[in-house]
Amino acid sequence: MPVKAKYKERGTVLAEDQIAQMSKQLETFKTHLEEFASKHKQEIRKNSQFRVQFQEMCATIGVDPLASGKGFWSEMLGVGDFYYELGVQIIEVCLALKHRNGGLITLDELHQRVLKGRGKFAQDVSQDDLVRAIKKLKAMGNGFGMIPVGGSYLVQSVPAELNMDHTVVLQLAEKKGYVTVSEIKESLKWETERAGHVLDHLLKEGLAWLDTQASGESQYWLPALFSELSSQDVTPEEANQMVP
Amino acid sequence: MDRFLWSSGLLEMNETLVIQQRGVRLYDGDEKAKLDVGVVLLSTHRLIWRDLKNHECCMAIPLSQIIFFEEQAAGIGKSAKIVIHLHPASPNKDPGPYQSSKFSYIKLSFKEHGQIEFYRRLSEEMTQKRWERTPVSQPIPTGTGSQVTVMSAWWSICVWSVWESLHLTPLPTSVPSSQAFEDLSKLMEKAKEMVELSRSIASKIKEKQGDITEDETIRFKSYLLSMGIANPVTRETHGSGTHYHMQLARQLGDMLLAPLEERGGMMALTEVYCLVNRARGMELLSPEDLVNACKVFESLKLPLRLRVFDSGVMVVQLQSHSEEEMIASALDNVSEKGSLTSEEFAKLLGLSVLLAKERLLLAEKMGHLCRDDSVEGLRFYPNLF
Numbered sequence: 206m207p208v209k210a211k212y213k214e215r216g217t218v219l220a221e222d223q224i225a226q227m228s229k230q231l232e233t234f235k236t237h238l239e240e241f242a243s244k245h246k247q248e249i250r251k252n253s254q255f256r257v258q259f260q261e262m263c264a265t266i267g268v269d270p271l272a273s274g275k276g277f278w279s280e281m282l283g284v285g286d287f288y289y290e291l292g293v294q295i296i297e298v299c300l301a302l303k304h305r306n307g308g309l310i311t312l313d314e315l316h317q318r319v320l321k322g323r324g325k326f327a328q329d330v331s332q333d334d335l336v337r338a339i340k341k342l343k344a345m346g347n348g349f350g351m352i353p354v355g356g357s358y359l360v361q362s363v364p365a366e367l368n369m370d371h372t373v374v375l376q377l378a379e380k381k382g383y384v385t386v387s388e389i390k391e392s393l394k395w396e397t398e399r400a401g402h403v404l405d406h407l408l409k410e411g412l413a414w415l416d417t418q419a420s421g422e423s424q425y426w427l428p429a430l431f432s433e434l435s436s437q438d439v440t441p442e443e444a445n446q447m448v449p
Numbered sequence: 450m451d452r453f454l455w456s457s458g459l460l461e462m463n464e465t466l467v468i469q470q471r472g473v474r475l476y477d478g479d480e481k482a483k484l485d486v487g488v489v490l491l492s493t494h495r496l497i498w499r500d501l502k503n504h505e506c507c508m509a510i511p512l513s514q515i516i517f518f519e520e521q522a523a524g525i526g527k528s529a530k531i532v533i534h535l536h537p538a539s540p541n542k543d544p545g546p547y548q549s550s551k552f553s554y555i556k557l558s559f560k561e562h563g564q565i566e567f568y569r570r571l572s573e574e575m576t577q578k579r580w581e582r583t584p585v586s587q588p589i590p591t592g593t594g595s596q597v598t599v600m601s602a603w604w605s606i607c608v609w610s611v612w613e614s615l616h617l618t619p620l621p622t623s624v625p626s627s628q629a630f631e632d633l634s635k636l637m638e639k640a641k642e643m644v645e646l647s648r649s650i651a652s653k654i655k656e657k658q659g660d661i662t663e664d665e666t667i668r669f670k671s672y673l674l675s676m677g678i679a680n681p682v683t684r685e686t687h688g689s690g691t692h693y694h695m696q697l698a699r700q701l702g703d704m705l706l707a708p709l710e711e712r713g714g715m716m717a718l719t720e721v722y723c724l725v726n727r728a729r730g731m732e733l734l735s736p737e738d739l740v741n742a743c744k745v746f747e748s749l750k751l752p753l754r755l756r757v758f759d760s761g762v763m764v765v766q767l768q769s770h771s772e773e774e775m776i777a778s779a780l781d782n783v784s785e786k787g788s789l790t791s792e793e794f795a796k797l798l799g800l801s802v803l804l805a806k807e808r809l810l811l812a813e814k815m816g817h818l819c820r821d822d823s824v825e826g827l828r829f830y831p832n833l834f
Contacts, residue, residue, distance in 0.1 A: 220653035220661055224669050227646050231672055234639055241636050245629045254529065254565050257522045259633060266641040269677040274735045275693050276677045289733035293723045316519075329572070331520050344736040345718040346763030347803075356479060363803070364760040408824045415824070 235277060242281045249282055253331035259284070260337060271341050291330060291338040294319050299362035307411030308363030309375075309429035312336070312351070315360050355379035359429060365410040370403050375427065382431030383416070383424045450477035451550040452514055452535045454543045458499050458507035460492055463583040467491045468570045472561025473498070476530070478552025489557055491570055494580040496533075508546055510535070512580055520568055521556070529564045530556045531571070640676070647678050667691060695749060697734070697742035701725070702751040705765060709753070713800045714770035715808075718743070718755075718763040720801070758807045759814075772811075779812040780831060788821075788830045 248255055263270050263278075270278035271288050279285025298318045302310060316332050323330070339360060342349040348364030354376050361367065367375075377392055378384035389400040404425050407413035416424040460466060473489040475482040475498055484506070490497040496515075500506035516534045523529040534554040559567070650669060654661055661669075671691045673680045701721075708724060709716055716724075718739065726733045734742075743755035743765055752768045782797060783789045789797070795805035809829045812818045819832040 220650050221665055223646065223650045223653065224661075224665050224672075227643070227650065227672055228668070230643060230646065231675065234643055234676075237636055237639055241632055245632060248629050252565060252569075253520055254522065254568070255629060255633075258630060262633060262637045263640075263677070266637055267644045267678065268640055269679065271735055272677045272679075273674050273693075273738050274733055275674055275738065277675050278677055279735070280732075285735060286731060286733050289726060289735055292736065293726050296719050296723055320517075331522075333520075333522050341736050342719070344740050345722060346757060346761045347717060347719050348761060364762050405824060409822065409827065 235281075238277055238281050242283075246282055249284060250287065250328060253329065253334060256284070256331075257333050260333075271337070287328070288334070288338045288341060291319070291334060292342050294322055295335065295338055295342065295360075296362070298322065299360070303363065306428040307413075308348075308361060308365060309352075309412050309427070310360050310362070311354075311429060312358040312360055314429075363410075365412065370399070371406060374400075374403050374407070375430075378425070378427050379430055383426040385422045385424055387422055450475065450482055450547040450552070450555055451545065452510050452538045452542075452555075453498075453508040453545040453547065454510070455545055456495075456497060456507050456509035458490075458497055458504070458509070461494070464492050464494045465579075467493060467574060468567060470559065470561070470563040470567050471501070472559065472563070474528075474558040474560060476556035476558060477547065477550050478554055479556075480552075482546075482555075484546070486560055489567070491567065491574060493574060493583065496571075512574060512578075514538075515575060518568075518571065518575075520564070528558045528560045529562070530558045531564055531568055532556050643676050644678055647673060647676070651680075691741075694738070694741045695745055697738060698745045698749055698751060701739075701742055701765075702746070702749075702753055704728070705753060706767075709765065709767045711799075713798045713804075714767040714775075715764050715800070715804050716766075717801065717803055718765060721765050758810070760807065760810070762803060762807055764804065764807070775808055776812045776815055776817060779808050780817045783809075783812075783818060783829055784831045788828050790826050790828050792826075794829075 245255075249259060260270070268278075270276065270282075270284055273279065274285045274289065276285065295315065298315060299308065299310060302318075312332055312335065316330075316335055319330065319335065336351065336358075339349055339351060346364075348361060350361045350367075352359040352361060352367065352372050352375060354372075359375060373393065374384060374389060377389065384404075386397060386400045386404070389395055389403075390397065393400075404413065407425065407427070408415060412429065413425045413427050416426055469488055469490040471488050472486055474486045475484055485500055485502065487498050487500045487506075490499070493512075495509045495511050497507065497509040499508075514536050516536055518531055518533040521530040521532050532554055533556070537553065557564075557567075647669075654666070654669075670680060671693065674691055674693065704725065705716070705721065722734070722736060722739055725739070740755070740763070743753070746753045746755060754766055754768055755763065756766055757763050779794070782794065786793070789809070791802050791806035791809060794800075794809060795802040798805065800808075806827075809818060813820060813829065813832075817832055818829045819834075821828045821830065
């Protein structure tokens with residue numbers, strides 16, 4: 206008796222039979238997705254809350270709707286293009302500001318600038334959308350990452366190595382946009398050498414600027430942080446552009 | 450929270466109620482306001498909040514004071530919120546619940562949901578800016594005992610009774626949205642079946658329960674791609690990718706030759722991503738699509754290569770630009786100038802600073818250059834040892 210038939214007798218379904226089954230089920234699923242899309246495609250595009258729900262449900266069942274532009278989700282629901290385009294906009298904003306902030310930017314500032322770039326009549330994007338787009342960008346190397354700071358995040362877009370020490374100093378600097386060696390020693394109980402080491406690294410990577418003219422001690426400023434603090438004074442024109 | 454003004458909550462003439470929502474708590478910036486849960490009302494002119502039990506406690510903000518707003522998704526034990534960023538209060542503003550605030554934003558926390566519809570209506574009102582076109586009559590003063598005109602009193606009585614009826618009758622739930630969630634759940638159930646099936650197949654392939662042909666494997670991979678299911682099998686056995694990726698690779702092979710030449714033979718993958726997607730306009734590539742396509746350059750004998758530097762930076766480079774050539778020319782450039790930083794080198798070759806740095810690092814790795822790392826920058830010198 207051929208090997209195949211023996212397996213069938215034992216009642217085990219073969220992989221190739223399951224693949225054929227999957228092919229059929231896929232066609233059925235596609236139909237369901239098409240139906241869903243015809244009813245709710247607009248809602249997903251317009252409603253960021255709905256997008257969050259959608260993404261979370263996909264994650265729960267083990268599906269990544271953004272893995273490929275060729276995926277059903279992307280093709281039929283249009284979620285792909287939304288996030289991939291957002292990815293392009295994020296990269297461009299980060300690139301444009303890199304000379305100033307060394308490749309580190311607050312999620313808030315990134316959000317504002319992306320919204321501005323998209324214009325008044327474009328679809329709204331939420332910070333959740335940005336975070337998901339950034340997660341996808343990680344696949345392309347280049348050091349895209351997110352550092353939790355002060356209740357939100359700093360988005361890193363360069364491969365600068367930032368370990369726990371660097372991160373905690375960034376968090377310390379978040380409130381005022383700058384930090385001093387004394388503050389680090391006092392808050393974190395570090396020795397001068399360790400503080401100096403971390404600050405030197407941030408300087409070398411272009412993430413921090415040194416202000417030796419400050420009264421008292423030298424201040425290490427993080428452009429990523431203080432540009433966001435100062436940008437809260439928006440001009441009326443900018444304010445108009447930000448309203449969805 | 451210092452932008453709020455005490456209000457009677459009564460709508461003025463020409464002011465229309467747009468939507469209201471119960472179960473809303475106010476936040477001063479990130480901190481809960483010292484108020485109970487209440488009702489938030491959106492009119493064509495203002496955002497009004499009223500305490501549920503104590504109707505006297507009522508406050509409002511003109512919509513013109515809103516700079517922009519955004520959603521904050523719900524979390525575990527946390528309601529969904531709308532964060533509203535506000536212009537600073539004018540110095541001669543009427544009194545309100547807060548004298549001052551260190552925050553320039555407030556939050557509305559939706560403990561009984563309704564945030565989606567509220568957000569939508571708020572967006573509409575902020576876009577239409579109806580308050581600019583229909584100015585209200587002299588605002589009714591807050592309960593300090595001043596006189597009101599007969600007309601406005603009559604009007605406020607009408608509005609009040611309307612408000613009451615709305616308040617007592619729950620607003621219909623926004624049917625499309627809840628239907629959408631229901632449909633979504635059903636769809637996900639079906640998607641889950643597909644995931645389970647694919648896992649079963651993957652484990653069988655692993656244990657070789659069957660006779661899978663190369664063709665069937667490729668088909669299976671494309672099914673996984675369509676569904677967005679991660680492929681557990683081919684992570685171990687480097688497959689030939691799907692037909693889709695091979696097709697993409699060929700397209701990229703054509704499309705990138707000229708741009709690569711212009712940029713010294715090398716481009717960061719993020720640069721390629723932007724270039725390609727901007728050119729496509731729609732049916733964009735995902736980052737993973739791009740990476741997977743680049744991985745098959747070599748097997749398709751295309752003149753491009755994907756390359757990952759130690760730093761994790763990924764680039765596409767022309768095969769014609771061999772490693773030795775690049776390092777040798779880097780050494781030449783540095784020797785000629787005595788020393789170079791990444792920025793100087795980038796300018797010289799018309800490369801991005803990122804890639805210029807990678808080349809110098811590579812030359813250093815091969816022992817041709819050595820560095821001088823100071824706070825003024827990283828500078829490379831020919832290695833004379």
